[in-house]
Amino acid sequence: MAKPVSPDITRNAYxxxxxxxxxxxxSRATIWRWTNERQFPAPVKLSPQITRWRWADVQAWEAxxxx
Numbered sequence: 001m002a003k004p005v006s007p008d009i010t011r012n013a014y015x016x017x018x019x020x021x022x023x024x025x026x027s028r029a030t031i032w033r034w035t036n037e038r039q040f041p042a043p044v045k046l047s048p049q050i051t052r053w054r055w056a057d058v059q060a061w062e063a064x065x066x067x
Contacts, residue, residue, distance in 0.1 A: 014046070014053065014055065015052060017031045017051075020058065040061060041057035041058055
């Protein structure tokens with residue numbers, strides 16, 4: 001699993017699947033599989049063609065995985 005996100009790291013409010021894949025060192029397909037299996041925070045539809053995840057939700061999920 002990836003190193004926990006430090007609270008001092010400034011991030012955008014939202015992350016794309018490519019950002020998450022790079023962060024966790026997995027493929028985009030893995031991010032979507034985790035999402036579809038409800039093992040990962042639910043994404044937010046910002047528009048009909050733009051889906052993003054809230055970094056705060058991802059950080060909370062990551063902290064829970066480390067616990």
